[in-house]
Amino acid sequence: MxxxxxxxxxxxxxxxxxxxxxxxxxxxxxxxxxxxxxxxxxxxxxxxxxxxxxxxxxxxxxxxxxxxxxxxxxxxxxxxxxxxxxxxxxxxxxxxxxxxxxxxGWMQENPAKHIVNAPPSKPSANLEDIDSIISAYRKSLASSIPDLSAQNQQYTDVAEFVSIINSRF
Structure with a gap:
């Protein structure tokens, strides 16, 4: 050319x-x-x-x-x-x-060679999945933490965290 x-x-x-x-x-x-x-x-x-x-x-x-x-x-x-x-x-x-x-013969090296593709998008969890995960977590708390007050505090903290994360995505 x-x-x-x-x-x-x-x-x-x-x-x-x-x-x-x-x-x-x-x-x-x-x-x-x-x-x-x-x-x-x-x-x-x-x-x-x-x-x-x-x-x-x-x-x-x-x-x-x-x-x-x-x-x-x-x-x-x-x-x-x-x-x-x-x-x-x-x-x-x-x-x-x-x-x-x-x-x-227009280029010596491929400048695109080391540029990786975009990572596949992760499927977002729906509310039913989140509820079932939190429910399973609550059951696991009951078997691992004998104090009901401590269980409720742990559960509340995790539920609040999941709510915050879910609202951002």
Missing amino acids: QNRYNLDNLVAEFRHSLEIENFSSVTVKNYQSDLRHFIGWALFASESQGQKIEGESFQGFIQFITPMLIADYKSYLLNNQTPQKTVSRRLSTMRKFCTFCIHQ
Whole structure:
């Protein structure tokens, strides 16, 4: 590729490489969309930091991609409540894109290699689960603490703690 190639050409080259590797049409579409999303975010991030990418050329853009930029992108996605699977797919796209850039001779190392996917979201407990846990805790108190007043104090403290935690999530 020559300097006059713009970022649209970069996306097209990446798409072509995915098609050659026989990725499914859905994967190609998603990876292309993810790369465009990253490019848009990165251009906005660079301008907001006063680091406009020179001429928005593909070479200037590729040099701008660093592990810190990708980590910032991940943080942006998570802070904007992007679903975990989407975050993981977008990070996978970045790893694949950077590998593509290495094969093209545009990068020496993959800056996305050590960025881990978003952890799976933990299912939140519903009120029935919480009530059954507290009830089981109360029964265990009865067998381990003979003093009824101490049992009630322990139970009240735990129930209050669970109530506070539950209201925050």
